[in-house]
Amino acid sequence: MVVGATGQIGRAAVGVLARDGWEVTALSRRGGRDESWPDGVRVVRADREDDAALAAAVGDGCDVVVDVVAFGPRHARQLTSLAGRIGSAVVISSVSVYEDGQGRNFDTQHEPGGFPEYPVPLTEGQRTVRPGDTSYSTRKAALERELLAAGDRVPTTLLRAGAVHGPHCRTPRELYFVKRNLDGRRRRVLAFGGRSRFHPVSVHTVAELIRLAAARPGSRVLNAVDPDAPTVAEIARAIDAVMGRDVEDVLVDGPPPAPGVGDTPWTVPAPVVCGMAAAERELGYRPVTRYAETLPETVAWIEERLAGRDWREAYPKMVQAYGDLFDYAAEDAWLAARDV
Structure with a gap:
């Protein structure tokens, strides 16, 4: 059973598992069906916040529950309460649970000097934030702790996903460059010399890891990222290539030079690059795709969503997460002053 089946990751997971021979129940709040599924x-319509509805969907039992929308200890306890009826679980976590040796993490990144400086590559042995209920990261850490503690009753593979990309994403970072290209912007400012790296993960990569973990139950945490971690400048040029555009990069050493200038959804002062050796060792994982190979479907999806709509209407969660990503007036003013 896949919980959150019609979300970005859930859609891909259902399809991969069904084609791999599993009998799949796709659970979502609206009970939708993706046209690509066998x-x-x-299909089951149920709200995972309803304990009774989730238990009813599990019924007499299932071999594996794949939960792509679990957050916090309550959801962990919801799953462990079904011990004896669930053979194992695969649950999506996040690389945001990591913190560096100075206690810096994604929750401190907006403080002066607060962005974490992780080792490269970042492995599963890196320390994590203290579990709690104060943020996305602390809730994911609490989710992990509860499920790992119950590993003898419900063996769970926790997948720490990077920056997820692909169709059906409600917060696609690629939007930043796709919309600029559609708007005819000929130059773009990139802070930190365009060298920022925030490790992406395709929905196809996550689905493959889910497929492998479903067949190899265990209590473990594994990174879930693509085989490559391109820089923000490389991402921009790859999107240009898909869209047939030629855009000049204006590279700035150091942080964004002004509000709304040079700051992309990938812009970070230090790299967030994860290793996949544990997934290779424990699951036999081998890469199924690379970032640039998936861009055509991602770009096409974003272009379709934007057609005839304001970007804020098409992607309201992007506004919540990043504010105004397209302050062209501020950028033009900075470029004009620079060119004098």
Whole structure:
């Protein structure tokens, strides 16, 4: 059973599992069905916040529960309460649970000097934030702790996902460059010399890891990222290539030079690059795709969503997360002053 089946990761996971021979139940709040799923997929409408509805969907039992929308200890306890009826679980976590040796993490990144400086590559042995209920990161850490503690009753593979990309994403970082290209912007400012690296992960990579973990139950945490971690400048040029655009990069050493200038959804002062050796060792994982290979479908999805709509209407969660990503007036003013 896949919980959160019609979300970005859930859609891909249902399809991969069904094609791999599993009998799949796709659970979501609206009970939708993706047109790419095989006919044998069973669709169930239920809210995972409703304990009774989730238990009813599990019924007499299932071999694996894949939970892509679990947050915090309550959801962990919801799953462990079904011990004896669930063979194992695969649950999506996040690389945001990591913190560096100075106690810096994603929750401190907006403080002066607060962005974490992780080792490269970042491995699963890196320390994590203290579990709690104060942020996305602390709730994910609490989720992990609860499920790992119950590993003898419900063996759970926790996948710490990087920056997820692909169709159906509600916060696609690629939007930043796609919309600029559609708007005919000929230059773009990139802070930190365009060298920022925030490790992406395709929905296809996550789905492959889910497929492998479903067949190899265990209590473990694994990174979930693509085989490559391109720089923000490389991402921009790859999107240009898909869209047939030629854009000049204006590279700035150091942080964004002005509000709304040079700051992209990938812009970070220090690299966030994860290793996949543990997934290779424990699951036999081998890469199924690379970042640039998935861009055509991602770009096409974003262009379709934007057609005839204001970007804020098409992607309201992007506004919540990043504010105004397209302050062209501020950028033009900075470029004009620079060119004098």
